Amino acid sequence: MEEVIIVGGGPAGLYSAFYCGLRGMSVKLIEAKPYLGGKLNVYKEKNIWDIGGVTPQPAENIVASLIQQADAFEPTYVLGKKVVNITKEKNQFCVQTEDGEQHFSKSVILGTGTGIITPKKLEFDYLESFEKSNLHYEVGSIESFRQKKVMITGGNDSAIQWAKALAEVAEKVYLVYRKDLFRGYETEVESVLSHEKITCLMEKKITDFTSRDNSRIDSVKVSHVVSEIAEDIDVDEVLVCHGFERNNPLINNVSEFELIDELFFKTTTVGETSVDGVFAAGDAASYDGKVRLIAGAFHDAVNASNHAKKKIDPEATDGGMVSSHHDELQSRKVIVQS
Template identity: 45%
Template sequence: MTETRMTDVIIIGGGPAGLYSAFYSGLRGMTAKIIEFQPELGGKLHVYPEKMIWDIGGVTPAPAASIIENLVEQGTTFHPDLVLGEKVTGIEKDGDGNFTVSCSSGGRHRSRAVILAIGSGILSPQKISIEGADRFEVSNLHYTVKSLRRFAGRRVLISGGGNTAIDWANELEPIAEKVMLTYRKCDLNGHEAQVEQLLQSDVVCHFNTRITRLIASDSHDTIEQVELSDCLDNNALLVDVDDVIINHGYETDTSLIGKGAEELELTADHRIAGTSMSGTSVAGIFAAGDVLFHESKVNLIAGAFQDAANAVNSVKMYLDPQATQWGMVSSHNDVFKERNRELIRKLVR
């Protein structure tokens, strides 16, 4: 097993809450390490990179991909250690109060405190259960939409009836040559305004249907037709496609908080029952973002930032009871004096 150097805090999760925790840890003079299951930072925002984000204070509406870029730049300001593509499997606390975070690769990471910023858990798209479907994932079977432009002028079939599937259909309708939607029920399960927009558009909706066959092209490497079967009478319909997008929801792995730290108190919906200062039932383990519940919880990205700042301030007090409870604001912080000079020099050039 590989064991790494001790840091003040290990942050598990590299989404908005984890990245802001890393930034604020540096602001408070603590060494930090982020461990993230995905191969890239940004968290759940990668699910909808082109969707516009409106509800972050002081940030004009921007696509999620742009928000990710800014979050990563800010989160790495103080050069935290980054461990990507690594699944955390356990958290152990020793007799000295220090923590060892174990990973599936055999790596062991040591810290004096831990912040859990794992969102809703590790997200994996629910894949379509048709034999051989996985071979099309490198060509024209998609489980997410990373670029709308990728589908310009193409015939696109979307499977799903929830908010994300409906959003993709609405956003692709003016871009693609043709957008079709298949859903196994007769009523869509999305926000009323988005459903109304969809039903008034040129999107072709096939209700009470499901995909039963993916028909390959002559080269056998792309989907050329899709068989839709009626859920009521099993009658089949063949539709020509250039791309198929599946949105049947996501499977979440929350085993870390269920097994990795057995003493953590959880809510009925498997979130961490914490405090408004991001504390948990285990001393030295704190939480931020979607995984945390407390009475003052704000379920927005802006709320994740507050959780993160509270978690870091709590870590600081846990490690040094003589420390001030709150970090100094950036406008008066000596840490930024030279950085501010550099920024001003760039602005006046």
């Protein structure tokens, strides 16, 4: 039995794994996806600016650093397993995954974000082969769009930002949105509307694809949402930015959790949920003064880890040792010297 089970392998979960290790606790981290990093994997090549003292760098670099840091105390990782229930008997928690596996611990930290995310797909039927060629729901490599004609559908911040980013390498970008106004920040929207490589197709939506060989999209049918007048546009790549479906089975299956907006776990400022011994960190948590940035997730992780330690061992100190004083960290050479 572990001292702590962490549910979720995003920034909050990974930093909790490190800090629980720093506090001398055994850790098992369970992640629904087959990889770590959480939502940062959706925008691997976008620069992250909101971590103090860390120069802006691609999200995939941040993920790699978080994993390296979490590995310092050798947590057990269980990947590709969706946690669907948590039960408590006396002072022991049973964390159950969708396949029926049971994992036991003395405390639990929820780093589930806003749930397991899957991209919202287009509303009409199309060949699955397109998703293996040039229909994308996330950007794996910006460079793969170089000198291509790209069509992006969506009007949210993500669609606008990807239009700007891909316009730096693409031959042409079409941005299709079903409404007459984008939902992004004014300055971002203006920069897209005035960009010489970006053509905005407002009050329109993608309604069909044409393919010569049924393996990749050659042209897109774009229809006006009111008049239904359509035009076919030749493209090389299509990117869908319609947001995400979110699923957190724990919200539905554990009635003891008090929720905020039916999406977040209501916590104290130190991460305590309504279930004694279960803590939350990062986007999963909601409390007065909550900071919804990666930097805020690290703050939450420290609080959750410290209070998990106190729950397990009431005689433990309130906080952990400063890392630069930690002999084991020094011996592992986790701290990189410049």
